[in-house]
Amino acid sequence: NAGVTQTPKFQVLKTGQSMTLQCAQDMNHEYMSWYRQDPGMGLRLIHYSVGAGITDQGEVPNGYNVSRSTTEDFPLRLLSAAPSQTSVYFCASSNRERLNTEAFFGQGTRLTVV
Amino acid sequence: DAKTTQPPSMDCAEGRAANLPCNHSTISGNEYVYWYRQIHSQGPQYIIHGLKNNETNEMASLIITEDRKSSTLILPHATLRDTAVYYCIVRVAGKYGGSQGNLIFGKGTKLSVKP
Numbered sequence: 702n703a704g705v706t707q708t709p710k711f712q713v714l715k716t717g718q719s720m721t722l723q724c725a726q727d728m729n730h731e732y733m734s735w736y737r738q739d740p741g742m743g744l745r746l747i748h749y750s751v752g753a754g755i756t757d758q759g760e761v762p763n764g765y766n767v768s769r770s771t772t773e774d775f776p777l778r779l780l781s782a783a784p785s786q787t788s789v790y791f792c793a794s795s796n797r798e799r800l801n802t803e804a805f806f807g808q809g810t811r812l813t814v815v
Numbered sequence: 816d817a818k819t820t821q822p823p824s825m826d827c828a829e830g831r832a833a834n835l836p837c838n839h840s841t842i843s844g845n846e847y848v849y850w851y852r853q854i855h856s857q858g859p860q861y862i863i864h865g866l867k868n869n870e871t872n873e874m875a876s877l878i879i880t881e882d883r884k885s886s887t888l889i890l891p892h893a894t895l896r897d898t899a900v901y902y903c904i905v906r907v908a909g910k911y912g913g914s915q916g917n918l919i920f921g922k923g924t925k926l927s928v929k930p
Contacts, residue, residue, distance in 0.1 A: 705858075734917065743902065743920035744859065759917065791858050793918075803849075804918060806858030 703727050707792050707807035714782040714814045722777040722810050724792030730805075732795045733775040737761065737788040738809075744791060750775055782814045818842065819903045824925045827897075833890040835924050837903030840884045846905045848879060849918070850888045854899040859920075862888065862901075893928045900925050 708723045726733065734749035736759075746759030750769040764786060766778040775794075779786060789811050795804040820838040827833040839848060849864040863870055863877045865886075870877045876889040890897055902923040 736920075738856075741922075743922050744918075746917055746919070749917060760919075789856065793858075803861035803864070804851075804859075806860070808858050809856065 705805050705807040707810050711811050718782050724775045726794040730794035730796050734793050735777045736791045784814045787814045818905050821924045826927050827893045829930050833893040835888040838885045839905045842905050848886050849904045851902045852899040898928045
């Protein structure tokens with residue numbers, strides 16, 4: 702039972718490079734989201750999606766793009782990486798329909814931009 | 816902004832109960848109290864949630880005051896593996912169409928369980 706899978710686990714980028722952080726879930730969850738976590742801080746919401754074809758911005762969306770073409774996948778794209786985007790990124794999913802909805806998180810992608 | 820207030824850190828002796836408080840004085844009638852924890856920078860892990868009644872599961876108990884303005888997460892017999900940052904979050908549960916379903920994290924309480 703894979704749950705939420707994030708790849709890669711670690712990544713080093715140079716300023717200005719682009720990359721895509723992958724997130725996949727096998728629980729048929731409609732709701733998916735991306736968070737970033739900086740040292741000593743809680744998680745901050747970047748973007749979220751309530752279903753395939755629907756995305757919206759969270760608290761800190763600048764510098765990031767998302768798309769949701771399938772229920773399973775929710776990639777996060779950095780178009781031109783900046784040192785301020787050095788962080789740990791977490792993807793989460795949850796069942797939109799259930800009343801008692803808990804979120805499942807991936808193990809994170811640790812990104813360093815130099 | 817997060818709608819909850821938690822102490823930044825707490826200590827607990829191994830084998831004793833850990834009682835983690837949370838204030839949520841502006842909670843709405845349709846908002847639930849959720850608790851998550853994050854062990855050593857892993858992805859957050861769901862613990863428990865409740866609306867107004869006390870709740871218990873295999874991990875913890877959740878005590879919510881009658882006025883719902885505060886709650887306490889209880890780990891009945893803390894172990895070293897319970898050392899983590901604990902987050903108290905309030906949000907609407909159930910079917911949702913937009914931002915009301917989002918989890919808004921504060922800084923949480925860093926619980927240190929000591930031998």
